[in-house]
Amino acid sequence: MEEIIRVGDLSKRYAGSGRYALNKLSLSIAKNEIFGLLGPNGAGKTTLISILCGMVKPTSGELWFDSMPYRQHRRRIQQQIGVVPQEYALYPTLTATENLYYFGSLYGLRSSDLKQRIADGLERVGLSDFAKRPIKTFSGGMQRRVNILAGILHQPHVLFLDEPTVGVDVHSKEVIMKLLKELNTQGTTIIYSSHHLNEAQQFCTKIAIIDEGKIIVEGQPQQLISAVAGATTLENVFIHLTGSQLRDYA
Amino acid sequence: MVSAYKEIMLLLRDWGGLAILFFMPSVLIITITLIQESTFKAVGESALPIVLVDEDQGEIGSLIAQNMAKAPNVQLIDEIDGKPLSDAQARALVSDGKYQIALVIPKGISEELNEKVNHNVDKILGEFSLTEADTSTKKQEKTTWEVKEITIYFDPAAGQTFRNSMKNSIEQMLSKVEVEKIYAVFQGQMGMDNDPALLNDEIITFREVIAQKGKDGIIPNAVQHNVPAWILFGIFFIVVPLGINLVKEKNLGTYIRLRTSPVSYAIILGGKIITYTVICLIQFVLMLLIAKYIFPLIGLIEFDPGPKLPVMVLIAFVSGLAAIGLGILIGTVAETQEQSAPFGAIFVIILAALGGVWVPTFIMPEIMQKVSAFSPMNWGISAFYDVILRNGTAADIAQPLCYLLLFFAVTMTAAIFYDKRHQAN
Numbered sequence: 196m197e198e199i200i201r202v203g204d205l206s207k208r209y210a211g212s213g214r215y216a217l218n219k220l221s222l223s224i225a226k227n228e229i230f231g232l233l234g235p236n237g238a239g240k241t242t243l244i245s246i247l248c249g250m251v252k253p254t255s256g257e258l259w260f261d262s263m264p265y266r267q268h269r270r271r272i273q274q275q276i277g278v279v280p281q282e283y284a285l286y287p288t289l290t291a292t293e294n295l296y297y298f299g300s301l302y303g304l305r306s307s308d309l310k311q312r313i314a315d316g317l318e319r320v321g322l323s324d325f326a327k328r329p330i331k332t333f334s335g336g337m338q339r340r341v342n343i344l345a346g347i348l349h350q351p352h353v354l355f356l357d358e359p360t361v362g363v364d365v366h367s368k369e370v371i372m373k374l375l376k377e378l379n380t381q382g383t384t385i386i387y388s389s390h391h392l393n394e395a396q397q398f399c400t401k402i403a404i405i406d407e408g409k410i411i412v413e414g415q416p417q418q419l420i421s422a423v424a425g426a427t428t429l430e431n432v433f434i435h436l437t438g439s440q441l442r443d444y445a
Numbered sequence: 446m447v448s449a450y451k452e453i454m455l456l457l458r459d460w461g462g463l464a465i466l467f468f469m470p471s472v473l474i475i476t477i478t479l480i481q482e483s484t485f486k487a488v489g490e491s492a493l494p495i496v497l498v499d500e501d502q503g504e505i506g507s508l509i510a511q512n513m514a515k516a517p518n519v520q521l522i523d524e525i526d527g528k529p530l531s532d533a534q535a536r537a538l539v540s541d542g543k544y545q546i547a548l549v550i551p552k553g554i555s556e557e558l559n560e561k562v563n564h565n566v567d568k569i570l571g572e573f574s575l576t577e578a579d580t581s582t583k584k585q586e587k588t589t590w591e592v593k594e595i596t597i598y599f600d601p602a603a604g605q606t607f608r609n610s611m612k613n614s615i616e617q618m619l620s621k622v623e624v625e626k627i628y629a630v631f632q633g634q635m636g637m638d639n640d641p642a643l644l645n646d647e648i649i650t651f652r653e654v655i656a657q658k659g660k661d662g663i664i665p666n667a668v669q670h671n672v673p674a675w676i677l678f679g680i681f682f683i684v685v686p687l688g689i690n691l692v693k694e695k696n697l698g699t700y701i702r703l704r705t706s707p708v709s710y711a712i713i714l715g716g717k718i719i720t721y722t723v724i725c726l727i728q729f730v731l732m733l734l735i736a737k738y739i740f741p742l743i744g745l746i747e748f749d750p751g752p753k754l755p756v757m758v759l760i761a762f763v764s765g766l767a768a769i770g771l772g773i774l775i776g777t778v779a780e781t782q783e784q785s786a787p788f789g790a791i792f793v794i795i796l797a798a799l800g801g802v803w804v805p806t807f808i809m810p811e812i813m814q815k816v817s818a819f820s821p822m823n824w825g826i827s828a829f830y831d832v833i834l835r836n837g838t839a840a841d842i843a844q845p846l847c848y849l850l851l852f853f854a855v856t857m858t859a860a861i862f863y864d865k866r867h868q869a870n
Binding site: 297312 | 697707
């Protein structure tokens, strides 16, 4: 399969920290994949996603996006990616439409096209009737749906999702997962980070478990489960590989 | 422009932020000008009660009492319940805060002063052989005098400026009394009739000229000092909401969206710069409208910028940029609102103090004058005063305006550099 992201020997050590958040990590993500990035707290998931989104600069290593090196084409690459942070990442006093209009315009979308995309998007996530309400009046689930819409209005080639279903009810979760699957069907590669291992098992086409800044295992969910004797779920595999010790990093 | 629109929408829905930006400076300019104006009026028009204890009961005591009674705006209190006051009573009245000032004329001051003046006059006239030398008594004459201290009690709450001003007035009055006494002795010794014209015809008088550029300058008043000072204070106070705005972006997570978008940080900041510059100018116009139309309604002098308005707009614009640069730097460096809001507010107050908003820089200690030269508010105030009070032109304020622009450039560069460095680390 054609790869869209390639990472070679990527390392990151934050200023003032004695340990590497990422330690010579190498990874390849194919186009149209739903790639799950799993790992215990402090494993390096957020750092890896932050580097892939262009938020954080690596200490060393190479990154390519659709064969373009990140260093030379950062803005062009950022035009083709979408980010859905774990936080709601919306302006509470602005309406859903105003928020989406602003974030869409950052990607060069303008006027009637943008308005149409916003209307369609809100319809898809069942929020058309709330378009002109301030975000602060929305429930957690409604905010999550707008949060995802803000990341996909410009129809990115790659979508980064950090815990997209945290704190949402079953109904909202279903709408979100359906929307994400539709996006993937339309050609968007999804890179998904979560602690919800069951959700990842059902949703992802490929999974990488990361620990102490390195990929410790990578493959399709069923392959990973089959490879561990006695494992029936991804959670069993995860515990088997990372241990049951608490991971607290200050 | 979309970023600017977003910032405007955010502000329009933030009543607290709008209050800080428009309502608070408006209240501030009215309140402070009103207080300062009424303080001047209080000192200039209403009577200040002064407690007088005359332990001397002689000529000097009554001369001082007469002079004080004649002085405008002084209400002499020399007895309570029909009884003369003692030193201890006067001290107690002042320390209790019932009166702000008391004067105690010590016992024997008239006698001592009379003897000394008579001796000196005798000596001077003797040199010219205008008086008969009395050799029989000369040896017994007193040649040293006991120093008599007039005590002034001040209310501990009275400020240094008030104390200095009162001390100067009393010293001036005592000098006058002394001169009157010397004249009287001279007249007595020389057998002249008492001629009050000797004291009334002043030879040296003062003419107060405001040294402005050009001929059609206005006479400075409290309003002309206060309006530009508080306009500038209001403009710089946007540091607080702007800092909070940036910190909120980080806390809400919208910062992640902005930084992962293909738009540069400088363009995102550009939206904020445009919005907050417009706010500064609206704030400036609002303050001017208050000074022109509200001030006369509440008994203050109207402030009319007249033909100086365009240059004042230029100063407000450039000062606004300097304030925005500072706000963006604080908002970029601060991690929480608890850091940015108090720091921003206190820092602006320090800059205002250093800049001469409360106390003119020329009366500050030398070291503080040197420090104040680095306050952007000082550059702004200097530019406003140059234009309003010294009739300066745009060319005259080029230097402070350049400093303000440089400050904007430095703070913006520092903010962008810090953000990049933070990102790299």
